[in-house]
Amino acid sequence: MSNLQSRPKLTIRLCEPRGFCAGVDRAIQIVVLALKKYGTPVYVRHEIVHNKYVVEGLRGMGAVFVKELTDIPDDGQPVVFSAHGVPKSVPAEAERREMLYLDATCPLVSKVHKQAMRHMRLGRQVLLIGHRGHPEVVGTMGQLPDGAVILIETEEDVAQFEPADPAMLGFVTQTTLSVDDTAGIIVALQKKFPLLSAPSSESICYATTNRQDAVKAAAPETDLFFIVGAPNSSNSRRLVEVAERAGSRRGLLVQGKMDLPWQDIGPDMVIGMSAGASAPEILTDDILDSLRERFDVTIELLQTAIETENFPVMRSIRDVPLETEDMAFVNGHRQASNGSVA
Structure with missing residues (x-):
């Protein structure tokens, strides 16, 4: 029996698109x-x-x-x-x-800046849906004078927010948020403030949406779901959450092959895999190579979009x-x- 035949089998559902945007x-x-x-x-x-x-x-x-x-x-x-x-x-x-x-x-972050400035020019108080302290949020809030932007992180923030003029509100979002979480906050805002003005186009970027859609498609009934990315990467952390909500038994953020939980990887498992928008493909390749050293790996490519954008x-x-x-x-x-x- 060959060495390959003696290895336990492992199926990897590999998401596309993934990695660099x-x-x-x-x-x-x-x-x-x-x-x-x-x-x-x-x-x-x-x-x-x-x-x-x-x-x-x-x-x-x-x-x-x-x-x-x-x-x-x-x-x-x-x-x-x-x-x-x-x-x-x-x-x-x-x-x-x-x-x-x-x-x-x-350029997609710059577009959010312009949308926020447009709200202000039209006399609206700007609501930014995002995570406090994230560099993108700091940058967006810093486009406008102090106090012109109110940060909304949760639906609880919506419930507590009481504006000076409910008829003059406009919102934008951080580009790397969970599409589903953001949708819930927007619904809560629109329910409380029916005259709320939306941005002229979607704030969450195409890459965030595409990667989340692919993970949603790949996640059901997977034993593990690896997201290659950094702990301070918002879009990568959101992918872990998306994987678990979409049916993976466990999502895990890994920076590279050194983070693989070998004690939890067993024969005949189905493992999902994607990478955040700032994770280079070489890190995904290294993880796949490490898995191939121990398992007879079958790759199932799950592609939900083709990205042709170039900035x-x-x-x-x-x-x-x-x-x-x-x-x-x-x-x-x-x-x-x-x-x-x-």
């Missing part, structure tokens, strides 16, 4: 291109995206991650703002100091050439031994 891909590309054009160091305010592998990889290339602009010396090197967006005060301070900055805010970088760095290994990193893949992207 267009906004994350763009943000990482901006840092890599800035390093190519301007040399080291390139400063990055906060984590460019919420993933340790990505951050450490960029740090190895020469990126320096800082909490605030005050941590950056006046050495003429550029600073990149993260994909989550920043308050208006941050680029204003950069301009005051005559710093070269590159704004890697996801170009700013013109100032668009023509900077990238090497093969740079492209592999930007796209979240492993570079093959022959120099191609695997």
Whole structure:
């Protein structure tokens, strides 16, 4: 009997789409291109995206991650703002100091900023559905004057909120929320405030929705459901919740193969698998390789959408050439031994 035949069987329901979205891909590309054009160091305010592998990889290339602009010396090197967006005060301070900055805010986050500002221009008090302290929420609230935005986290917050003018309210949402949770909060808001104005288009981004839809389709009757992502990644944590609500016996957030709960993985199990929008594909590949070392793995690909979105970088760095290994990193893949992207 061959070694393969002697291994216990394991079925993996692999979700598609998963992993990097267009906004994350763009943000990482901006840092890599800035390093190519301007040399080291390139400063990055906060984590460019919420993933340790990505951050450490960029740090190895020469990126320096800082909490605030005050941590950056006046050495003429550029600073990149993260994909989550920043308050208006941050680029204003950069301009005051005559710093070269590159704004890697996801275009879909920028769209939420514009929607919030439109509500305010029309005289509405802005309600932001999101999680307190998340960088995207901080950035969105920072687009408007203090007090202009009220954060709504739960349906309980809706019950307690009493506005000055119930007829002049408009809402937006954080882009990485659970679609189902957000729908419940919106229903509660609309029931209490019938004249509530919605944003001109959906705030939750396509990538969040697509990944949640795929997990919902794959989750029923799975024994475990692995979501590859970082603990501080909102969209990844939401995927764990979605998996369990959709019928998985247990959802688990894993940063990489080192987090696999081997004691809980047994023969003939069905395991679901997806990855948050900031998780590179190499981490998913490493987990699958580790499972194949112990099990006879059957992959069932469950695809619910095809993503073709592409967000170009700013013109100032668009023509900077990238090497093969740079492209592999930007796209979240492993570079093959022959120099191609695997």
